[in-house]
Amino acid sequence: MGIAELFLGFKKPFQYIYAGESHIDVFLTIRGSLKKTKTIENLSILDLNTYDFLDIKRELLEVETGIILNSRNFIFNIFEFDKLPFNEVQRRDIIEWRLGKVFPENIEQYKHSYFRLNKKKILSILFKESYKDKIEKLFGKNNISLIYIGNSTIEIFNNLSKMKISPDFFLEIDGKLSILLFQTNSVPFYIRKFVIEKDSDLLKEILKTINFVRENYSKEFHTYSIVTDGSDIDLNQIRIELSTENIMEINVNNEKSLLLPT
Amino acid sequence: MKKIKYNIAKDKKIDSVKFTIFSILVVIISVSFFVFGIRNLSHNTKKKQKEITELKQFKSRSDYILNKSKGYNRKINEIKSKWNKQVVFSNLLITKKSFSFLKKLNVLENLLPEGVYINEIKISNDSKSFVQINIIAYPFSKSIDVFRRFSMYNLNIKDEKEIDGAYRANLTLKIEDEKN
Numbered sequence: 001m002g003i004a005e006l007f008l009g010f011k012k013p014f015q016y017i018y019a020g021e022s023h024i025d026v027f028l029t030i031r032g033s034l035k036k037t038k039t040i041e042n043l044s045i046l047d048l049n050t051y052d053f054l055d056i057k058r059e060l061l062e063v064e065t066g067i068i069l070n071s072r073n074f075i076f077n078i079f080e081f082d083k084l085p086f087n088e089v090q091r092r093d094i095i096e097w098r099l100g101k102v103f104p105e106n107i108e109q110y111k112h113s114y115f116r117l118n119k120k121k122i123l124s125i126l127f128k129e130s131y132k133d134k135i136e137k138l139f140g141k142n143n144i145s146l147i148y149i150g151n152s153t154i155e156i157f158n159n160l161s162k163m164k165i166s167p168d169f170f171l172e173i174d175g176k177l178s179i180l181l182f183q184t185n186s187v188p189f190y191i192r193k194f195v196i197e198k199d200s201d202l203l204k205e206i207l208k209t210i211n212f213v214r215e216n217y218s219k220e221f222h223t224y225s226i227v228t229d230g231s232d233i234d235l236n237q238i239r240i241e242l243s244t245e246n247i248m249e250i251n252v253n254n255e256k257s258l259l260l261p262t
Numbered sequence: 263m264k265k266i267k268y269n270i271a272k273d274k275k276i277d278s279v280k281f282t283i284f285s286i287l288v289v290i291i292s293v294s295f296f297v298f299g300i301r302n303l304s305h306n307t308k309k310k311q312k313e314i315t316e317l318k319q320f321k322s323r324s325d326y327i328l329n330k331s332k333g334y335n336r337k338i339n340e341i342k343s344k345w346n347k348q349v350v351f352s353n354l355l356i357t358k359k360s361f362s363f364l365k366k367l368n369v370l371e372n373l374l375p376e377g378v379y380i381n382e383i384k385i386s387n388d389s390k391s392f393v394q395i396n397i398i399a400y401p402f403s404k405s406i407d408v409f410r411r412f413s414m415y416n417l418n419i420k421d422e423k424e425i426d427g428a429y430r431a432n433l434t435l436k437i438e439d440e441k442n
Contacts, residue, residue: 009265010274066271117264150268186264
């Protein structure tokens with residue numbers, strides 16, 4: 001990451017595509033704010049060919065575009081180091097060495113990005129280079145300038161961290177895919193991604209994860225948020241169960257597109 | 263809160279608005295520093311100039327005082343030299359006034375033992391008070407007596423010789439005048 005990117009950030013696209021589990025949402029900037037203009041069901045971005053893409057292209061303007069992918073194909077790791085080298089090359093080496101210990105595949109096949117969360121913690125994100133190339137080629141062939149490829153969990157984290165009271169953890173649900181991100185003072189310390197077979201499994205997995213984090217990280221949780229996009233799962237049971245554990249929900253307006261960078 | 267800026271697009275772009283604002287800020291800060299520096303420099307130059315002017319004023323005053331002091335010293339020296347001359351003259355007058363031939367002759371008369379004669383005497387009438395005498399003594403032992411008696415008057419003996427059993431010598435004495 002260059003100095004300009006570090007201090008100034010990336011240019012925000014005029015329109016976004018959210019690539020969910022089995023649907024694609026199109027968001028356009030209308031009067032300064034992003035509005036969902038179209039949802040195309042039963043489409044997965046990685047299964048698209050140029051012909052299928054026409055359905056999406058029809059909804060898009062010929063302007064700079066961004067795509068936010070759900071976390072299905074992302075691999076998250078949080079590493080803790082006693083000390084990290086100041087030199088960027090050495091730092092990357094030590095992080096990749098650590099990653100190599102827990103990740104069995106060849107890292108070179110992945111786009112590896114990492115972020116310093118605090119003095120000791122590093123968030124490592126892997127995304128397959130072949131998927132990235134495929135998406136970029138798809139947009140390139142359709143003459144759509146793709147200037148942003150982001151991840152929904154990271155965008156939710158960024159958007160929730162801006163809130164006055166940030167939840168202790170949040171649950172991101174997209175179809176059968178769920179992600180739980182636990183944080184302390186807006187510093188993530190545990191991320192779990194899971195896919196459920198049937199809806200009733202979701203609550204079990206959530207409680208199992210909460211108990212695991214409680215035991216292994218000696219943390220207590222008081223607040224949470226749920227961010228959904230295109231999920232039919234009934235969340236009331238989850239809310240009731242968590243309230244019995246004295247964990248209160250901080251309601252977030254899902255209409256505000258927490259999945260997108262703001 | 264630390265935002266995670268995650269964007270893996272190949273053609274990602276830097277936020278030009280933020281970049282422009284950032285650049286303008288950098289330029290404004292740089293210009294401010296430059297202007298501040300120049301102003302500070304010019305302020306310093308003015309201050310320095312003022313100090314130089316003050317220093318020049320002090321120097322001219324100091325030179326004036328120094329010149330005046332030299333004039334006073336010259337005058338003091340003139341007065342001192344005049345007074346010194348007057349002192350010397352006064353001392354001369356005092357010396358002359360207090361000079362006594364009789365005193366010196368009395369000393370010679372009282373101290374010269376029997377059998378010792380003076381055949382020449384010179385008395386200077388200045389502040390040195392020297393008395394020069396040529397003596398003839400019979401026998402030699404008398405001359406020893408003379409030397410002993412006059413030894414208190416800075417006795418200086420010259421030209422000692424013995425001719426036909428008489429002992430001759432030239433003695434220089436310092437017989438001080440009485441101070442008045």
